[in-house]
Amino acid sequence: MSLGLDACPFIINLYRKRMNGIAYYQTADNKNSAAATLEKSIFLLCYNAREIIQKEVIKVKILIVGASGTIGTAVAKELEKKHEIIRAGRNGADVQVDLQSTDSIKDMYEKIGKVDAVINASGGASFAPVTELTPELNEVAISSKLKGQVNLVLLGIDHVNDGGSFTLTTGVMMDDPIPKGVSAAMANGGVKAFVKASAIEMPRGIRINNVSPNVLQESLEKYGDFFPGFEAVPSSRVSLAYKKSVEGKQTGQTYEVY
Amino acid sequence: MSLGLDACPFIINLYRKRMNGIAYYQTADNKNSAAATLEKSIFLLCYNAREIIQKEVIKVKILIVGASGTIGTAVAKELEKKHEIIRAGRNGADVQVDLQSTDSIKDMYEKIGKVDAVINASGGASFAPVTELTPELNEVAISSKLKGQVNLVLLGIDHVNDGGSFTLTTGVMMDDPIPKGVSAAMANGGVKAFVKASAIEMPRGIRINNVSPNVLQESLEKYGDFFPGFEAVPSSRVSLAYKKSVEGKQTGQTYEVY
Structure with missing residues (x-):
């Protein structure tokens, strides 16, 4: 100004x-x-x-990884009202990325240049009871939900403008365990702690938060059986937490949308 | 009887x-x-x-991985008063194990037969600020502190007697972040969530908890500078939390010794 x-x-x-x-x-x-x-x-x-x-001042450039998923679509819809959105994903997006590959993450950042906010709404995990979860099955959550998100931050700090932000995605099962959800819970807990701990060291006023959604109303048909008795939330409500993270000033937070 | x-x-x-x-x-x-x-x-x-x-009835067979470390030594000292202790570690123990290798974990369990309690008091992590933490440096905590402990459980369930227990180790930095502690915090948060989520599915009355110690008085000379203003706790106090986990009946807990 x-x-x-x-x-x-x-x-x-x-x-x-x-x-x-x-x-x-x-x-x-x-x-x-x-x-x-x-x-x-x-x-x-x-x-x-x-x-x-x-x-x-308000309009910022936002990278959304996993923009075609249920959460990603809702977040993009909410934030594109006044911001510029770059959609990233494994296919059919503005820019391709596979979070399980550090080279792919580096390539993506090189292609898009500097952004003000990075949001991740992607991440997979094997669903299996602890008695059937093998180290190999558990590796999916480790490399995707945990390392994928953490590396998106570690490799992205230099590509985020001063005062920008990272917003990662965790989930309710880390606080309210469900059958077969142990691997996803583990990854979510790791991401939550990473967010809290990294917030105190982020340079140039960069902030970092995570959103922990309950099961989505839009996903009930697909995932409802995994969440017996859980009160599903609409993705439009979840998207507000991402908006709060991007446009607000808090850092190190876990926004629980339960 | x-x-x-x-x-x-x-x-x-x-x-x-x-x-x-x-x-x-x-x-x-x-x-x-x-x-x-x-x-x-x-x-x-x-x-x-x-x-x-x-x-x-009370005397049980306890495997302690990392038994030669500061925590492991204190825990063994407390529990050997009335239990049988099998010490495991990378060298100089009753049985050798490297938690970063699933084959090594499997070998250990084959060698020792069935036990009543498994305690882990080992695990490493790179200490670096988030701006200097690379995906490669972060891999130490992922493969040691996180996957090492998780795999010790996943591969050990069949080797633990009915009503037995697992007790893992996390640490204060996941709740009270310290500079350079982001990678360790991430792993601790993952282990904590794994414990909480796996507890609801453990078979045959097997329980699982984790102990989250503050910096130890005995480690102040070595690690004190990483924990400015933290009130160090004696390892003898920390060892009581492991005793509570092994001899008590709770499961899914994080025993914070702060």
Whole structure:
């Protein structure tokens, strides 16, 4: 914001005071005096400039990984109202990425340049009871949900603008365990702790949070049986937590949407 | 416990009632009557049998991985007072194991046979600020502190007796972040969530908990600078949490020794 535009509020206040004064002798037809016209012009100029600045300050460039999933779609829909969205995913997105490959993450960041916010709404895990979970099955959650998200941050810090943010995704099963959910819970717990611990060291005012959603109403048909008795939440409600993370000022938080 | 020994309390009570009766006419020298001598013998037999049974019920076979470390040594010292301890570690222990290798974990379990409790007091992590933590450096905590502990459980369930337990180790930095502690915090958070989620599915009454210690008084010289302002705890206090996990009945818990 330039010094000149910073002066706008002062000029506008001055204009308003004058206008009040002018109102007293409107009948005297002074309203259209050369002086008042000039002030009105200054006001409009300043007002328009402020509008532009406000939009520039608020409108940010957001990378959403997993933008085609249920959460990703809802988040993109909410945030594209006033921000620029870059959609990333394994296919059919603006930019391709596989979070299980550090090379793929690096390539993605090289392609998109600097962004203000990075959101991840992707991540897989094997669903199996602990008695049937093998180290190999558990590796899916380790490499996707845990390392995928952590590496998106570790490799992305230099590509996020000052004051930008990371928003990762965890889930209710880490707090409220479900049968067969142990591997996903493990990864979620790791991501939550990573977010809390990394927040204290993020450079240049970069913030980091995670959203922990309950099972989604939109996913009940597919995943409902895994969450007996859970009160599903609409993805539109979950998307608000991502908005809070991106547009707010908090860091190190877990936004539970339960 | 056999039916015959279950009858002991009844026999002993009977004996005591008779003894009280006998006491009334001690002066009559009936104390040494054949009947009383027989009852006294029955009492002593039963009493000794109960002592043996009590010891057998409480004394369990405990595997401690990382038994030569600061925590492992303290835990072994506390638990060997009345239990059988098998010490495991990378070298110089009763049995060798490298938790970063699933084959090594499997070999260890094959060698030691069934145990009643498995305790892990080992696990490494790179200490680096998030801006310097690479995916490669972060891999140490993933493969050691996180996967090492998780695989010790996944591969060990069939080697733990009914009603046995697993006790893993996390740490204060997941709740109270320290500079350079993000990788360790991540692994700890994953283990904590794994414990909570797996507890609901453990078969045959097997329990699982984790102990999250503050920095140890014994480690202050080595690690004190990483924990500015933290109130160090003695390892003897930390070892009590492991005892609570092994000898108690709770499951899915994180015992914070802060």
